[in-house]
Amino acid sequence: MKTFLTIFRKEFTDTVRDRRTLFIMVIFPLLLFPLLFGGITKLQVSQMKKVEEKILRVALINAAGAPGFEAMVSASRGMRITPPIVADSAQPFLQRDSLDAVIIVAADFRDKVESLNAGTMTVMFKSGDDYDIVKRRLHDLLRNYEKQLITSRFAKLKLDQTIVSAVHVEERDVASIKERVGKVLGGFIPYLFVIFCFMGSMYPAIDLAAGEKERGTIETLLTAPVSRFQILLGKFAVVVLAGILSAVISMIGLYTAVRQVKEMPQEMLTAVMGILDVQSILLTLSLLLPLTVFFAGFLLSLSMFAKSYKEAQSIISPLTIVVILPVAIGMVPGIGLTSTTALIPVLNVSLATKEIIAGTIEPGLLALVYISLIVLAALSLWMCTQWFNREETIFRGT
């Protein structure tokens, strides 16, 4: 135990003094969410507000055909009618951004409406990256105009407008807000934790195995009177701790970020804070522990095989995609935790976390996830031990 602690302490000191590891393990997960949520959400909200408040330059063609329409557009907030144009020039004007929209009233519009049919209005606009706000504002305008026409039709026919509705649908969602938000966010949160767990373990694993080979320190370490298993265990523990720390730090970053975003509706904020409760967090971490042990064994084995830090990096980095894939599958609607998916590594953690956050996890399935992860973690440690004892691996390239 004393030897293990000696090795662990040294490896941990060495790891946290590595700027690259420190950045990936601490700085990146801590800053990512406040930047992502705070920065991007604020930017998005301000952009949307800008588009919402933008004065739309609208050209009307044959507006006289639609009684009261021109007056309605003029009276609408945030719209300005431009001097008339001919229909052929509408497209070039829109493409050059000289206009935001052109509304063409069909020649027979008045006749159709008067004969209780539907008249045609063509709305031309340029869709872009304005979250479709321009399109929605134009639709709102036209819907209001239509409502006006329908109201006058019913008045003329002396009918009550309610006769057109035969079924009144009343929706009652029995899912709690925690469940609803949990099912949505629950897919996203394990995605983050698993990725940070993997990335947090990645650099220490590369540095403590391939890095050690490259620096030539592995030789001197192997001449110390300790067993290879003790050396491996010390390194292993640091890689696992780095992965878990990274995930925990990302959780702190997420919590800080959520608290920072003032634009988030109170109801949503309460639900998100409810998701980040102690029980959910502890359960999620208990799933991440065996998963990180699996990652650590796997990453250390690959890193030990590599001749240099660079080679290890080129072998391990593409694996991030392999890890992302099952987590991404877990986000697909309809895929849930079953006795089969509970056995698929990474995907099981993703799905179980989703259920934990929503508060709908079944104890039997959770137990199955634990068993599968513990077996996998044990296998990974065993494989890594075998690998570390192979002379061909340790001295490959030296």
Added chain:
Amino acid sequence: MIVVEHLSKQFALSRQQRREMGAAFTGKTIDALQDVSFRCTPGRIFTLLGPNGAGKTTALRLIATMLKPSSGSVTVAGFDTLKNPVEVRKRVGFLTGNTGLYDRLTPNELVKYYADLHGLDQRTYSARREELFTVLGIHEFATRRIAKLSSGMKQKVSIARTIIHNPDIVVFDEATAALDVVASRSIIQFIRQCKGEGKTVVFSTHRMGEVSLLSDDLAIIHKGRLIYSGTYKEFTDQMKTSSVEDEFVRLVEAA
């Protein structure tokens, strides 16, 4: 005392390595050492001489228990390297040309780490550290990160790390290969000091100047086989050429 008897070591080759060996090569392993025997005695410097790739490092790694023999045996201070590797490691200090230091630690931390791995108690460690740091002049940079030290300073730290547990046997694997003249000289002095203290010293090199400066006993190794073993004096007495270097080349070419 080190006793090496009929020592052989084979390495398994990967598919790629087998391909690189050419079509004529049909085996799955390569012989790094074949039936090598020698003895290293306390208070004497045993030099292992050979061209690059001859098997010197393999032999020293087998002595230091980093590798396991395929056949034959190595006994270090009375302990078989295969049966009692931990006992052997307690008695061996291993120094390579690559300083083998952790750049992000300080000399203090590094030497303490190895002292802890060797199970030194605090009192023994403090006394030994004080002695070594004073003799080697490490005190002034003991708290600086190793990455910021000069190669000479690093070499001193490396020496302190190697002998913090006061080993009976010190193995130098091409310890001067990557060093400048000044740093090499400090290693040579250190080797002599070890001999003076009655330690068993094994030294591998391909530099002829160092052979004549240091050797009491000499073994020449080529393609994994021992082509000469005896005292250095015997070697120079029976030379058929005018210099140690020429004689070495003659023996290697004849083998």
